[in-house]
Amino acid sequence: MNILVTGGAGYIGSHVLKALLKEGHQVITLDNLQKGYKEAVTGGKFIEGDLADKKLLNKIMKEDEIEGVIHLAADSLVGESMEKPGKYYMNNFANGINLLEAMINNDVKNIVFSSTAAVYGEPDEIPIKENNKTEPTSTYGESKLFFEKALKRYDDTYGLKYASLRYFNAAGADPEGEIGEAHDPETHLIPIVLQTALGIRDKIYIFGDDYPTNDGSCIRDYIHVNDLAAAHLLALEALAEGKESSIYNLGSGEGYSVKEVIDTVKEVTGRDFEVEISERRAGDPAVLIASSDKIQKELDWQPKYTELEKIISTAWQWHKSGGFERRTNDE
Ligand code: UDP
Numbered sequence: 001m002n003i004l005v006t007g008g009a010g011y012i013g014s015h016v017l018k019a020l021l022k023e024g025h026q027v028i029t030l031d032n033l034q035k036g037y038k039e040a041v042t043g044g045k046f047i048e049g050d051l052a053d054k055k056l057l058n059k060i061m062k063e064d065e066i067e068g069v070i071h072l073a074a075d076s077l078v079g080e081s082m083e084k085p086g087k088y089y090m091n092n093f094a095n096g097i098n099l100l101e102a103m104i105n106n107d108v109k110n111i112v113f114s115s116t117a118a119v120y121g122e123p124d125e126i127p128i129k130e131n132n133k134t135e136p137t138s139t140y141g142e143s144k145l146f147f148e149k150a151l152k153r154y155d156d157t158y159g160l161k162y163a164s165l166r167y168f169n170a171a172g173a174d175p176e177g178e179i180g181e182a183h184d185p186e187t188h189l190i191p192i193v194l195q196t197a198l199g200i201r202d203k204i205y206i207f208g209d210d211y212p213t214n215d216g217s218c219i220r221d222y223i224h225v226n227d228l229a230a231a232h233l234l235a236l237e238a239l240a241e242g243k244e245s246s247i248y249n250l251g252s253g254e255g256y257s258v259k260e261v262i263d264t265v266k267e268v269t270g271r272d273f274e275v276e277i278s279e280r281r282a283g284d285p286a287v288l289i290a291s292s293d294k295i296q297k298e299l300d301w302q303p304k305y306t307e308l309e310k311i312i313s314t315a316w317q318w319h320k321s322g323g324f325e326r327r328t329n330d331e
Helices: 011-022 054-063 078-083 085-105 139-158 189-197 225-240 258-269 293-299 308-320 323-330
Strands: 002-006 026-031 045-048 068-071 110-116 161-167 169-171 203-207 222-224 246-250 274-278
Touching: 002 011, 011 026, 011 068, 011 225, 026 054, 054 085, 068 085, 068 225, 078 085, 078 139, 085 139, 110 139, 110 225, 139 161, 161 225, 169 225, 169 308, 189 203, 189 258, 189 308, 203 258, 222 225, 222 308, 225 246, 225 293, 246 293, 258 308
Parallel strands: 002 026, 002 068, 026 045, 068 110, 110 161, 161 246, 169 222, 203 274
Antiparallel strands: none
16 A cells, blocks of 8 residues: 555654555655654655645645555644643644645545544543543643544545544554654653663652552553554554544553553663652643553454563663664754
């Protein structure tokens, strides 16, 4: 298939791209390189460009004879989204509509969308199911939810078929060591703890130890980025074979606390470092664990990296090899 991957130079996008290339697909990556890295694009055709550029989107659809789209390009910092809501509505929602319009104009009917657990907000029940209430607590989550709603309207109106994948906590790295997670600034727990193990940071701060959990720190559902990537392929293939539009959670179904993550990093790396309890971070729900039963049943998705130790080991390989520093220094 000729597949357009938006945001293919980012952390998750580059792992999706690599999985698509392995399956023999023709891939065109569109990325504005605001947060992504050109070196993370390990094959296919690369176009530096932005979703604001309607002409470019139409040109790609036509000239590259796109048959399916995997849409990951987005701003994704929850904190920033609370300070600059317009940036998130504009980039994640309005510019996303440019993409849908270009698809419809060129009769491209299948899209896999990178959504988020942030669409749920504070959950009523754990594990979270796809039909639970969606009341996002951040502009980031809301911008993704708005786009999901647009997808439904485009399906009703034009027959656009979509799979919306609500990621929980993506983590880990390509076991072949070619690509990994290199956000700058980094806000995610696992890479921050690994940077602390490497001595790039002095200590790790636990954001709150007074949550109603076993050890008082927040619990999250960490899913390996290659398992996430595999789900994108399954979802797009299912759409190409005529499957109806759907929304799927993507997590491993296991919850780990911040303290457990830190202890596991210490075990995996064999390094000790300072840990300090600090204030809660605004907007953090105590527990987020996904039910991923739906995608397992409907698309036969089977995560391979269900143990936290394995997930962290792959990320550690990447960080230890200087991957993070290489990327962030190259800019
Ligand atoms: N966290 C922490 N210290 C850090 C970074 C994150 O204690 O330096 C906590 C954060 O409050 C949350 C969990 O780790 O409870 C996972 O945070 P992350 O930003 O990785 O993902 P999120 O769940 O916010 O998408």
